[in-house]
Amino acid sequence: MPKVAAQADAITGRRRGRRVTTSLSEINVIPLVDVMLVLLIIFMVAAPMMQKGVEVNLPVTRRADKLTNTDPLYVSVPTSYRQDRRVFINQDSVPIDLLGERMRQSLQGRSDKQVFLRGDGEVQLQELMDVFGRLKEAGVEKIGVVAQERRNQ
């Protein structure tokens, strides 16, 4: 369409040099791809009765899904993270710098790229963002935030 218009101008000789403004007819997919790349699915699960992992004071919520994963991979962020910058993969204490590589190893051979985050209620969102970033880099696709369900409602 724009091509035809430009030709007509050229033939008549009028308005030579004037730019023909056109609209881009394709969907620009690049921003969409960007979104897909940073997308990390975060959902909330209720803490199961039997728990592995280190002890943290889980945040409290009103409603949460049941944890159905039979072999969940836990990452725990205790309040001590603020001082020593260490988190736990299941029972294993790991400095935050090595979390990405250790998580890559843990995800090897697992079909679900899913991690359950047991963060202490006191831990700040800023601190968790660092953890999220490293998990994402290691290939984690879904993070389940583990919470304590409020019982006396």
Add this chain to the structure above:
Amino acid sequence: MPNYSFRTKVVGAVIVAASAMVAAQQPAPQPPAQPQTQTSVGVIISDSAGAQVRLAVPDLLALSADRETVEAARTIGQVLWDDLHYEREFYMIPRDTYKSIPPAASIGTVPYERWRELGADGVVIGTVQKVATGIKVELRLYNVKAQQSIYGREYTGAAANPRLYAHTMSDELHESQRSMRGVARTKLTFSSDRNREAVLGTVEKREVKEVYVADYDGANPRRITINRALNVFPNWSPDGRSIVYTSYRTGAPDILISNIYAGTMETPSKGSGQNWLPVFSPDGTKIAFTSNRDGNPEIYVMDRDGSDVRRLTNNPEIDSTPTWSPSGTQIAFASGRSGTPQIYVIGVDGAGIRRISQESYADRPTWSPAPYNEIAFSARTGPGFDIKILTIATGETRQITFGEGTNESPAWSPNGRHLAFMSTRAGRSQIFTVDRDGRNLRQITREGNNQTPNWSQ
């Protein structure tokens, strides 16, 4: 099968000794006299969960401060990591994650706890020291959980090629930990126009193709031929001391053997007819080749010195590109006798010919080494070719390249786990290697046009 592994071990030793002979500056790693305990199960690292064993290879410790030693320490660590990564037997922990771990103060004091935090089951710690004859390299594999050294090696030699120490250690680690033969010390030979000279004589305005050799990873390329003609289809002798190839130095194609360490040349076919595509038999005593001496391209076999020439095929269509079976009793080749080129197998005595490929166009077969009984070939799959692998026992074919440029001239690694081939996927024709499952693609050459690779034993 045990026979095979014995033979390959001896050959590997010869290659190392030979490369030291030809160039005095090449290091010749000497295994220490200490007794080996690698047959014991206890020295093999294994992960309890059955996952891949995770290894870390940090930079070696330079015990002398001169630039050469420091450079060697860095190179050996990186090359050893690459070599181990190449065989995909271990999970190699990326080297950029080691930054937070302090280097070992000496070869005996390893910060095990830090390596355990990184998830390493084993860590290779080493030192490089300047000595009167060159450098001394000591390498140890530590079991991080048991906190003990389970494998150690000490090499002394020249400092000119530190990569060879890493290659040797990698092969020995694969041997001791995985009872398999690595390819780190093997070499590739190929034909290249990288020196950009024009051909002298008959073929005008064509660029020279000379025969080159390089390490399996493309390092240390060296030119073998200097005759300013087309020199193509190089093929290693099993002992790695000679290369046989097709040369157009007299205008017509003929077979030449370059004894690369002795610096001598042989012309076994003595100028009868046009002869090309020579390949050494697995025992190195015979050469199969294509010749039109009887009027039409047919497959022939002769002794290495050119005597006892025997014709295997007799057909008015073209028969070419012979390749030996690992036992040396059969030869596969491409033939146009059914219309389009297809792969056929024939006994070395000329009996029992049978067609094995059912492609639209199949060329350049190469028979894999034991224990895999497979033939890799180039198949036309569109405008170009792709590499396919035919399992002889079942007749099944699988494809390992998928239309990125044209992919031709496959050549097996001596352990049968990898293939070298020529591809135009990166623009000009270059040598690539790929694993037999189609993964782990690597570009080996980058300079000029490179083709018809062959892998040393």
